[in-house]
Amino acid sequence: MPDIAMPPSLTVIRHPLVQHKLTLLRQKQTSTGEFRRLAREISLLMAYELTRDLPLESLAIETPLEPMQAPILSGKKLCIVSILRAGDGILEGMLDLVPSARVGHIGLYRDPDTLVPVEYYLKLPEDVADRLVIVVDPMLATGHSAAAALTRLKEAGAEQLRFACLLAAPEGVEVLTGAHPEVPVFTCSVDRELDEHAYIRPGLGDAGDRLYGTK
Template sequence: MTTANLHPRLTVVGHPLVQHKLTLLRQRETSTGEFRRLAREISLLMAYEVTRDLPLETRRIETPLEPMDSPILSGKKLCFVSILRAGDGILEGMLDLVPSARVGHIGLYRDPTTLAPVEYYLKLPEDVRSRLAVVVDPMLATGHSAAAAVERVKQAGAEQISFACLLAAPEGLSIMAEAHPEVPVFTCAVDRCLDDHAYIRPGLGDAGDRLYGTK
């Protein structure tokens, strides 16, 4: 199955450094501190791809030698929206690249019986409607939390939205394609499937627990 069959606007970031660091991230023996560092490094590299099409304008500046017309980002910058809690594990790397970006948070947890997302927190910048909103979460597993988060960002008025994750499952991509086919999805890899507990296989385990050492 090609990526186009999984989601019409899917980008798999295949840069060798991203793939190398992802392999280290997956390993069972990777420590909490190392996992956190790798996730931050990968997300910074991913941010280059996520921001590739940001609009530019020209500004007149003075170099030490002479004036010139030089490109600079146009209009409002980015807003990163982290799906708590694991989303913060890749939020920080993206902020390393774009420190001026605004930040929003959406608190969602997965009901253990129905697997449906339940919202418990929402805080977004007031001007999110005039920014590119990048919703971030390490894993796109069932896709229900990601789709719900994107819907809440849409309800807040945002018209430019992307979604970024470290790993995706075909099932999650299918849900995102059905709910938000126009929203670009960026990931480092598309894994085989979900298991009976909605974990991505082969995956990397529970991203939140591995980021924060809670299991």
């Protein structure tokens, strides 16, 4: 990770399995199918970290032997919002862990000249304001798309927000946490820098292309 001050809202997930799988994900010889599988496995492990502080309540149940009071998730559950299209590569793994979560999608593309995000699609659950919303996108590069997505979700009523990505650049972390300092950000690595084309270095290439074999 770069030797710079990181904001308190940032969490880098250093679990050995996450870091091992991330290394395999980065390698250029990793096939499309293997890349997709690894991204799904990492996102499941990330979901464990993202949800470790969910509130619990007590429920009266019966085991095969006797009644008991047992912990269960309290209130409305999660909503996972994927930033299209690459966010779906993280979404599926998180749904493996929390299959009852609601799902939303926001479509943003980066204008190649201005690098400004342009929204072209938004579909959210009606009760998004009542749920913890986890926004997912594999790469936090410039940070502009992620910041725009969080702004749009706030406009839609979301109050409990978290952002998760596989990789981040210091520039993206600065933009996102500057625009939304109260939103926790989770990543597996903060890489060195962005290059002149706004790619994360050393990175892993274009996550969408590698997930879907489109390049």
